[in-house]
Amino acid sequence: MRLVSTLTGASLCTGMMLALSAPASAAVDAKLLEMLRANGSINQAQYSELQADLAKETQDQAAQKAQSERLSSFEQKLAWAAKTQFKGDIRLRHEDVDADESNSSRGDQDRQRIRARFGMYSQINPQVDAGIRVATGSSSDARSTNQSMDNYFDKKQLWLDLAYIDYHPTALPNLHLIGGKMNQPWVSMGDVIWDSDINPEGLAATYTADLGGAELFTNAGYYVLKDNVDGDGVQFRHDLRLYSGQLGARFAPMDNLKVTLGGSIYSYDNDKDSAALAVNGNTTNEFTLYEGFGQIDLTGLAIPLSAYGQYVVNGETDSDQDTAWLAGLKTKLGAFSLDYNYRDVQRNAVVGAFTDSDFGNGYTGARGHKIKVGYEIDKNFSVGAAYLMAQSDSSNLPSTDTDVDTFQLDLEAKF
Secondary structure, eight states: OOHHHHHHHHHHHHHHHHHHSSSSSSSHHHHHHOOOOOOSSSOOOHHHHHHHHHHHHHHHHHHHHHHHHHHHHHHHHHHHHEEEEEEEEEEEEEEEEEOOOOOTTTOOOEEEEEEEEEEEEEEEETTTTEEEEEEEEESOOOOOOOOOOTTOOOOEEEEEEEEEEEOOTTTTTTTTEEEOOSSOOOOOSSSSSSTTTOEEEEEEEEEEOOSSSSEEEEEEEEEEETTTTTTSSGGGGGEEEEEEEEEEEEEEETTTTTEEEEEEEEEESSGGGOOOGSSSTTTOOOOOEEEEEEEEEEEESSSSSEEEEEEETTTOOSSSSSEEEEEEEEEEETTEEEEEEEEEETTTTSSSSSSSGGGGOOSSSSSEEEEEEEEETTTTTTEEEEEEEESSSSSSSSSSSSSEEEEEEEEEEEE
């Protein structure tokens, strides 16, 4: 009997040790230890030793759990950081504006300018992206983020340049629903309608579809330009609004040839009540712009070449100054790039508040040439030059009929 009792006790102790070594809760282990002591399977010394081991193991498990939680939190932060990008650029510019007037030199101007932009872009989850960017600017002018080097080393202003949320549901691939102050969601083949610095505010939807050998792209948007533009109330019907729609396609009819074709409409609501739209050469404040655009890319040549253009008609004006067009060529070979276009923008063809701010002093009623050359000195570090030769009918210079030549030399770093 004594031998049996001894073997039984040994078996129980072995079971106890296995139980303590297995991943069980501390409450269960403690209860089992009390039962072994109560039925005499272990003596007081063994009980004390096992109880100390149990306490240490419980403490170690708690420390491991805390460490695991800390690692999990850190991993989550690392995962967010891995899905977040910080991007920016700094541009230094020398600009010379020469207005060829017979009776005045007030249009001539030489100045040095800077532009700085910094943004954070993050994937919130697999379906949502968000972005924020600030930029310099001498004013809140939507067409420029330049800041002149002037005024006795004073500090330069920063403005909110982008702030948007982009929802792209996984159930509908290639659909993006964007809200806030956003990059231009439409495709542009020139800057006759839109200066490249303009970031519209409102709601937009973009969608692309693969049609097998062709890609269809479309976008639509609703944007608020001015609340209560007529002064008659803050309801929706009193807002100055812009509605946009665009449809186009990209396809390759043969090897080494790619074609992009599309059309756009930009319709303003309550524009007749907005004097702010009749600026920079416009003599009307009513606009519904119809645009056709296209680009042909030839990749089989010794030097790749792209031909592009746009044609715009304002369907709201009764004047004969309602059309604009642009045609250009561009190429890139290694570190060198070249872009040339000619344009003719009649007074009321486009909204003067939004057209290219550099050509013809930013006014409509201008025609002429624009040529840009660039060279990438090193990765993300480049130099460029632009020369704009405009014949302007509606410049803000002392004479409204003059030649406005603009030269820009840029040094740009991106990060």
